[in-house]
Amino acid sequence: MASVTIRDVRKAFGAVEIIHGVSIDIADGEFVILVGPSGCGKSTLLRMIAGLENITSGEIAIGDRVVNNVPPKERDIAMVFQNYALYPHMTVAENMAFSMKLRGADKAEMAARVEKAAKILGLTHLLDRYPRQLSGGQRQRVAMGRAIVRDPQVFLFDEPLSNLDAKLRVQMRTEIKELHQRLKTTTVYVTHDQIEAMTMADKIVVMHDGIVEQMGAPLDLYDRPDNLFVAGFIGSPAMNFVKGHIDGQGFAAEGGFTLPVGSAPAASAGRPVVYGLRPEHIRIDAQGIPAEVIVVEPTGSETQVVLRTGGQEMIAVFRERLSARPGETIPIVPTLANAHLFDAETGRRLNA
Numbered sequence: 001m002a003s004v005t006i007r008d009v010r011k012a013f014g015a016v017e018i019i020h021g022v023s024i025d026i027a028d029g030e031f032v033i034l035v036g037p038s039g040c041g042k043s044t045l046l047r048m049i050a051g052l053e054n055i056t057s058g059e060i061a062i063g064d065r066v067v068n069n070v071p072p073k074e075r076d077i078a079m080v081f082q083n084y085a086l087y088p089h090m091t092v093a094e095n096m097a098f099s100m101k102l103r104g105a106d107k108a109e110m111a112a113r114v115e116k117a118a119k120i121l122g123l124t125h126l127l128d129r130y131p132r133q134l135s136g137g138q139r140q141r142v143a144m145g146r147a148i149v150r151d152p153q154v155f156l157f158d159e160p161l162s163n164l165d166a167k168l169r170v171q172m173r174t175e176i177k178e179l180h181q182r183l184k185t186t187t188v189y190v191t192h193d194q195i196e197a198m199t200m201a202d203k204i205v206v207m208h209d210g211i212v213e214q215m216g217a218p219l220d221l222y223d224r225p226d227n228l229f230v231a232g233f234i235g236s237p238a239m240n241f242v243k244g245h246i247d248g249q250g251f252a253a254e255g256g257f258t259l260p261v262g263s264a265p266a267a268s269a270g271r272p273v274v275y276g277l278r279p280e281h282i283r284i285d286a287q288g289i290p291a292e293v294i295v296v297e298p299t300g301s302e303t304q305v306v307l308r309t310g311g312q313e314m315i316a317v318f319r320e321r322l323s324a325r326p327g328e329t330i331p332i333v334p335t336l337a338n339a340h341l342f343d344a345e346t347g348r349r350l351n352a
Contacts, residue, residue, distance in 0.1 A: 001186050002063035002076075002153035003028045004049060009058035011044055011210075019045060020210045021058070026188060026203075031180050033189045035197040036207035036233070042190045043158055045207075049188060050079050050156050062154060078147035079156040082163060084139045086131040086146075093118075093127040096145045110149075117148040120179065137168045144179065155180075157189040161196065173199055194234050198222065206230050223338075228347035231276050231340060237304065240282075240314040242275040243344065251275045251341075255310020257289050262336050273350060276340035279304070282316040288331035293324045307332065 004026040011019035019041045026032045034042040047053040049060055051072035060067055067075050078099075086095050096117060097110040118124045121141045131139055140160060147155055157176070161169045177200050180187055191197060197204045198218045205215040206229075214226040225231035231239045244253040246269055250261040259275055291307040291314070298304075303322045307314050309332070316332065324330050341350040 001028050001184065003030075003061075004154060004186060004188060005059075005061040006045070006049070007059040007061075009045070009048065009060060010056045011041070011048065011053065012056045017056070018210050019048075019056075022207075022210075022212055024205055024212065024215065026186060029184045029186055031177070031187045031189065031200065031202045032205060033191060033197040033201035033203075034205050034207060035191055035194055036213075038192060040207040041210040042192075042207050046156055046158055046188060046190045049154075050077055051075050076153045077156055078150045078152040078154075079158065080140075080143050080147050080160045082159045084131070084143045084163075086139060086142055088131050091128055091130055092123060092134070092142050092145075095131070095142055096149050099146065099150050113149045113151070114145075117145040120148065120182070121145050121175075136164050137172060140164065140172060141175075144176070148179075148183070153186065155185050155187040155189075157187065159191055160189075161191070161193075169196075176200065195236060198234070204234075206233060208233075224349070225276075225340070226349055228274060228276075228342050231342070231349075235278055237279045237315045237317065239340070240277045240279065241342075242277070242312055242314070243272070244275060245270055245272050246341075253310055253312065255312045257310045259289075259334055259339070260336050261341065262339060272344035274342040274344050274347075276342060277314070277334050278338065279315045279317040281335040281338040282307075282314065282332050283335060284318070284330055285333040286331055288333035290329045291332045293326050293328050293330060295326060296322060296324065298322075 006022055006024040008021045008023055009019060010017060010021055022045060034045060036042050044053055048055050051070065055068050062075060093114050096114045100110045118127055121144060123141055123145055126138060161172050164172060173196060201218055203215060204218055204221055206213045208229050214221055214230045221230060221234050225234060242253050244251055249258050251259045253259060289309055291309040293305060294308050295306040296303060303318045305316045305322060307316055342348065343350055
């Protein structure tokens with residue numbers, strides 16, 4: 001196992017720079033997820049760690065060794081790809097042992113490592129099958145098994161669950177997290193799915209347009225997003241944003257209604273701000289502002305409701321069953337302790 005240090009790394013294709021001075025410290029044994037929308041640079045950064053992309057400037061170190069000019073095969077990493085990348089003419093056992101075979105390992109060692117990895121991943125009964133005889137989830141386990149057999153210092157995962165159906169993705173999330181807890185190998189994992197990031201990571205790095213917007217523990221990013229982008233990206237359903245300004249009564253929304261504010265920055269009266277409120281932090285209260293019910297979406301454990309007030313739409317999530325129907329009006333209030341204020345111009349978080 002080893003730490004991974006990324007220092008002011010930049011990547012340009014010709015005159016176009018797509019990674020703009022990224023710095024990340026990944027501790028030994030940590031599970032770090034790079035998350036962001038398509039095109040934000042997360043997969044390119046992962047490929048630079050792996051040595052599959054050259055670094056334009058900056059420095060990447062694995063452990064105490066700077067690996068900028070070290071070939072991928074000498075970096076002691078193992079990568080799990082989105083499309084599994086299994087050899088179709090090889091059995092499961094042969095696929096898992098292939099990297100060791102290239103290194104000239106003896107047959108007894110290869111067999112022992114393959115057997116151990118297969119036992120961990122529940123593949124023992126599939127060792128003689130070929131990839132075409134496996135389900136998507138089984139193929140992904142084989143790809144993970146091939147990485148485990150190498151016993152690397154760092155695991156790299158590039159959107160490994162995106163080809164699986166929703167139910168299997170949930171199952172594989174649990175298995176990958178459990179695998180990390182067992183092996184404690186440093187892991188860097190790329191995904192565009194913020195639910196994967198929230199449920200699996202020790203630390204999340206949110207990327208956007210080639211920069212790091214924020215990094216930290218999942219619940220820290222959820223509870224205290226640094227800016228509008230992180231606030232809107234982390235969380236499902238997404239945070240509600242209401243435009244307006246601070247006045248003597250609190251937050252005056254553009255729609256002509258007022259929302260309470262716990263603490264506003266000094267000298268902020270009249271300042272254009274964005275009021276952020278997560279759907280689960282809206283509650284029904286007789287003293288609240290009236291909101292028209294637009295759509296009701298019951299899921300069983302909770303009810304998701306699209307509301308409109310003052311011409312602005314918001315999404316609320318209620319744990320209790322809701323009898324209101326579209327067209328009716330319900331009184332709502334925010335949970336004040338969970339409200340957020342952002343500067344309308346810069347997008348930066350305002351309240352402490």
